[in-house]
Amino acid sequence: MQSYRQFFAELKRRQVFKVAAVYGAVGFVVLQLADILVPALALPDAFTRGIAVLIVLAFPIALVLAWALEVTPEGVRRTVPTQDADLARIAAAPRRSRWPIGIAAVAGTALLAWGAWWTIADADGADESATIRAADGVVLDGDVLTVLPFAVQGGPDVQYLGDGIVSLLSTKLDGAGNLRAVDSRSVLRLVSREGYVPGDPASAARIASVFGSGLLLSGEIVEASGRMQVSARLLRVNGDELAKATADGATDGVFEIVDELTAQLLSGLRGGPAARVQRIAAVTTSSVPALKAFLEGEEHFRAGQFTEGMESFRRATQLDSLFALAFYRLSIAAEWSFANQQSIGAAERAAELSHRLSERDARILEAYRLRRFGRNREAEVIYRSIIGTYPDEMEAWLDLSEIVFHAAPLHGQSFTDSRSTLDRVLEFDPQHATALIHYARVAAYERDSVTVDTLTARFLGLNPEAGRNTEMSTVRAIGMRDSAAIEALAARLLSADESSLGLSAWSASVFARDLRIARLASESLTRPDRSPEGRRLGYAQLAHLAVAESRPDEAREAIAALTELSAGNGLEHEAMLALLPFAVVDDEELQRLHGRLLRLDPNRIETSDNPSAIFTVHDPLHPQIRLYLLGLVSAQLGMGAAAEAYADSLAALEPRPIEGSLPQDMALAIRAERSRLEGRTLEALEALEQQARHMWYAQTAPSPLFSQVRERFVQAELLRELGREAEARGWYETIDQLSLYDVPYRAVARQRLEEMATS
DSSP states (O other), rough: HHHHHHHHHHHHTTHHHHHHHHHHHHHHHHHHHHHHHHHHTOOOHHHHHHHHHHHHHHHHHHHHHHHEEEEEEEEEEEEEOOHHHHHHHHTSSSSHHHHHHHHHHHHHHHHHHHHHHHHHHHHHHHHHHHHHHHHHHHOOEEEEEEEEOOOOESSSTTTTTTOOOOHHHHHHHSHHHHHEEEOOOHHHHHHHHHOEEEETHHHHHHHHHHTTTTEEEEEEEEEEEEEEEEEEEEEESSOOOOEEEEEEEEEEGGHHHHHHHHHHHHTTSSSSHHHHHHHGGGTTOOOOHHHHHHHHHHHHHEEEEOHHHHHHHHHHHHTTOOHHHHHHHHHHHHHTTHHHHHHHHHHHHHHHHGSSSOHHHHHHHHHHHHHHHHOHHHHHHHHHHHHHOTTTTTHHHHHHOOOHHHGGGGGOOOOGGGGGHHHHHHHTTTTTTHHHHHHHHHHHHHHHHHHHHHHHHHHHTOOHHHHHHHHHEEEEEEEHTTTTHHHHHHHHHTTOOOHHHHHHHHHHTTTTTOOHHHHHHHHHHHTTTSSSSHHHHHHHHHHHHHHTOOOOHHHHHHHHHHHHHHHHHHHHHHHHHHHHHTTTOOOOHHHHHHHHHHHGGGGGGGOOOBHHHHHHHHGHHEEEEEEEEHHHHHHHOHHHHHHHHHHHHTTOOOOOTTTTTTTHHHHHHHHHHHHHHOOHHHHHHHHTTTTOOOOOOOHHTTTTTTHHHHHHHHHHHHHTTOOOOOHHHHHHHHHTOOOOGGHHHHHHHHHHHHHHHHO
């Protein structure tokens, strides 16, 4: 122990510790200057690397010289050995006088080592990225900016900003002159997949090349004692620096810091960024807790945890009632949770705050609001325009795929056409839960078992919420034609929750096209221990499935059980089945049906306690449904004037957001039915072609009225009758692509297609 202390005392006496501390600090500064000046003077990267190697190699030489030589008033001379007593006196000194120089030596050595490693890696990375670009032949756009995650040094309270600042700066810098920022969600997903390490130029260049980006923004966040400093560098991918920025402040002043960074960075660009700078603060929120809740919601949503995402977004809006983007995302998460009223309310609030958004985000919000209220064709135009300008805007691609997937069959086109847009989303984010759900359904419908296997496995690995887990397990088992998995699924459905059963019955019947599993899910809903709305849904589905499978007795039994639970609901579904365009029903039965509908009080029909649209879709619409059914029955009975009166009543109703264009479309359907039955085929077709069909998909899925399956089938029949078979074919082929309640039309549509093929 004594010799150990004497050795360190000798190091201190010979100034070795002091030389290590000073050399390390000075060497680090020289390396930083080289890193800045070498690119500025257009010198090769090897020059920087050479300086770093020389400084590192000279370090041990400096330590040896410090040990062997000392500086005296007479000049440099060999160090004279000292007496043991002198060393003992140094070793015995208090720690407060012995330790600081040792700590400084360690710090200087570490600083030098880190600086040398960084400089050499930076030079090697620049060479590698240049090689990558040369090898790949990527054509990079100098107006496209990729903001990368920042390195973070500090406590857990600021770690979120490493990724969070990507969203903030992407939004703020987008639109300055010709500058276009790559969608932050796309960047974050790609860097997660690639394992990007902040500060790695080769990895940064590779990520930029994916987006065709010629500009990169990276930086560092350092936090200590409640304050932080953020530095950023705006570079061309070839390494040329365009602008640098540094801002500091309290950790709860992140938005002021980001605003200052943005102003400094934009000063290095041409194109008059002042107007953009004035708008940047309005895009996000001034509340750090609200931002954290928002980012948490994004992670939940991407993983298919829609209910948790909805709660996080709601918390963000409670923390900041002016947070427009949080209301927008809350509406989408509520949509995926089938929370109809909440989705509408959040969408309307987001629209009220749209003036606080950038032009780009405001356009996305407007397109979403149109889609949310069923105006799909108008929304599609906006989304395609956005993508034309911002081809990396994943949100626009995703919502465009929603439109094609859910609304195309309303216009005689296949939901499978969404494959191309879903491909684009999954290029940006292979783990995007909603894209995986849609694509797996498409693959199941097309009997592509390999793709079903890949996508459902990827989705289930995200640990999604129960309802979507059960639905995707259904698609997986059926789509892979795995008999063991199908039997296990059948057992699982016995105890699944009601929302899961509703989703599974829908996917099994429409996408996987397995009516047995759909029937098992529906039967599970009818168990005595289920809720009243769950049992009503189960019996309604069983009635329509029985008709699809040509089991009329079972259909009547299901309607009777439904009527016992709710006379009004039972009568509505009984009438819908009796009014199938190909059903054989005599006038006497239609007269009885007409009388029962006249006596029905729609305001006394039981409603649901479950807020999900799966169960509540018809709750606010029973008066309109009664008028629609009375109009169709009247037309069937030849009561033309009465049918027109019911149509007039529906057409006169003030449209409500929750209804879309349904009442007005119902009026046109009644008029078309009257014209069709009276032999005015072209007039009937013209009436149906006037339908707006502004429908939200969370209503088309659980409702034969919102899916407008009867009208779509009649439109196909009219086209065929007029000799327009090519047009009719599209309607027949897509008749069963929206709702479980479309399935009774499947067999007849196939028969029509076969008849046309052989005629």
